[in-house]
Amino acid sequence: MVDLRGQYDKIKSEIDVAIQECINSTRFIGGPVIERFAENLGEYLNCKYVIPCANGTDALQVALMAAGLKPGDEVIVPSFTYVATAEVIALLGLVPVMTDVDPEHFNLTKDIIRQAVSINTKAIVPVHLFGQTAPMEGIMELAAEYELTVIEDNAQSLGSDYTFSDGKKQKAGTIGNIGTTSFFPAKNLGAYGDGGALFTNDEELSKKIKMIANHGQSKLYHHEVIGVNSRLDALQAAVLDVKLKYYAAYIKARQAVANYYDQQFGDVDEIIIPQRHEKSTHVFHQYTLKITNGKRNELKEFLKTKGIASAVYYPVPLNEQNAFRGKGRLVGEMSVTKELCDQVLSLPIHTEMDHTTLRYITDQVKSFF
Ligand SMILES: Cc1ncc(COP(=O)(O)O)c(C=O)c1O
Structure with a gap:
């Protein structure tokens, strides 16, 4: 990653x-x-x-x-x-x-x-x-x-x-x-x-x-x-x-990766690319897709076979963690949180990504769909 x-x-x-x-x-x-x-x-x-x-x-x-x-x-x-x-x-x-x-x-x-x-x-x-x-x-x-x-x-x-x-x-x-x-x-x-x-x-x-x-x-x-x-x-x-x-340059490098991913995935029906908030810049600690066809875990496994890392941040919300049982107060149904835990997948993003690697990752993700 x-x-x-x-x-x-x-x-x-x-x-x-x-x-x-x-x-x-x-x-x-x-x-x-x-x-x-x-x-x-x-x-x-x-x-x-x-x-x-x-x-x-x-x-x-x-x-x-x-x-x-x-x-x-x-x-x-x-x-x-x-x-x-x-x-x-x-x-x-x-x-x-x-x-x-x-x-x-x-x-x-x-x-x-x-x-x-x-x-x-x-x-x-x-x-x-x-x-x-x-x-x-x-x-x-x-x-x-x-x-x-x-x-x-x-x-x-x-x-x-x-x-x-x-x-x-x-x-x-x-x-x-x-x-x-x-x-x-x-x-x-x-x-x-x-x-x-x-x-x-x-x-x-x-x-x-x-x-x-x-x-x-x-x-x-x-x-x-x-x-x-x-x-x-x-x-x-x-x-x-x-x-x-170098921090400002590091942020720019991450943003460039994110822009490339956005371009590549923007027209894939089963993928929702990260939405940018109009009031905030995005420093892309993670580049996190939503996979909407229920095949997030399959995609993750597929990428693994192609030598591509990916990660699920986070598979289990706080309200479902054993450690918090009886310790907190829950508000509402947590329907968005539940959906995110099932759909999110973060792809590699860092300051050293070259074009060949990026191309390989995006081609493989697209080939899965
Ligand atoms: C949102 C958030 N809060 C707190 C922490 C805790 O930071 P640390 O691992 O340095 O204790 C992390 C680190 O993973 C985090 O992502």
């Missing part, structure tokens, strides 16, 4: 120097490399505070802890997402309220969330799935109406631009109270191991986040609140800081 080796080969000299410098300095935990990366990422996102942490799941957990939620408080999430989004909610004794998603863009909307709000609702976690920002203007309006905290799970859409109706643009993850991301190696901005970060423009929240991610510590050996140990290590920050320089 990705070609991390090919990507590394192109920037090997810079990456190797950055890693070696880090080893020479022996500043493995904390220090200037991490600070520089956080600053550069903040500049790219136009966000005041970037707090790196150990992974995207921790980022969500720390965000929920910083939001001051109490056990029993409800947090609205889409049911069509990766487990991490809701896992941390349940872990903290909060109640995940699982909702359906928009059939075209697979994200939460203001109207979907409105149906899920109760007097116990305290927060919303919109997930910017597959590369597009959820419709944040409406979501922020609704959050203001019900005084809800908004934590954007931006593990998949770093760099996506959202345009408000007054023309103002903001990057995904910097619109709500707190945004989170993951630097898992296969993510659009991937480390060479685990990593994550939180974003906020609120100074008070940024202080809380920093404290919680560092054992609830205000100064050395003085602990104000119960926290966690969640740090991005310096070697990962060194790698990420090099890759950040």
Whole structure:
């Protein structure tokens, strides 16, 4: 699905120097490399505070802890997402309220969330799935109406631009109270191991986040609140800081692949190509088709015989996972989520795809139909 080796080969000299410098300095935990990366990422996102942490799941957990939620408080999430989004909610004794998603863009909307709000609702976690920002203007309006905290799970859409109706643009993850991301190696901005970060423009929240991610510590050996140990290590920050320089080009490369796929699949009756939201750019963490003739699994098997990777994100929605049995509240029939779980198929998309490979993949997919 990705070609991390090919990507590394192109920037090997810079990456190797950055890693070696880090080893020479022996500043493995904390220090200037991490600070520089956080600053550069903040500049790219136009966000005041970037707090790196150990992974995207921790980022969500720390965000929920910083939001001051109490056990029993409800947090609205889409049911069509990766487990991490809701896992941390349940872990903290909060109640995940699982909702359906928009059939075209697979994200939460203001109207979907409105149906899920109760007097116990305290927060919303919109997930910017597959590369597009959820419709944040409406979501922020609704959050203001019900005084809800908004934590954007931006593990998949770093760099996506959202345009408000007054023309103002903001990057995904910097619109709500707190945004989170993951630097898992296969993510659009991937480390060479685990990593994550939180974003906020609120100074008070940024202080809380920093404290919680560092054992609830205000100064050395003085602990104000119960926290966690969640740090991005310096070697990962060194790698990420090099890759950040190429990030805009990486997004363009993914978009070019998506455009080619769109052209090739646009007139195949049994395929629905990814719908682009008019308010959001798409950074194509995944290129996800809907296969409407009930043959998604057969196509996947067929592609495997041709040496082509594909993946189903996600085959089972949150509301059907054993782990959440009795732990959340469900809203509605989840008919869209159910259909998506049966229909979606993601094809390889990454920064190193050449024309021959693309041609081979599209020819094989078309030959199946
Ligand atoms: C939507 C979403 N949220 C959270 C995460 C968790 O990130 P991590 O694997 O870095 O903990 C992921 C990563 O797969 C994700 O896709």
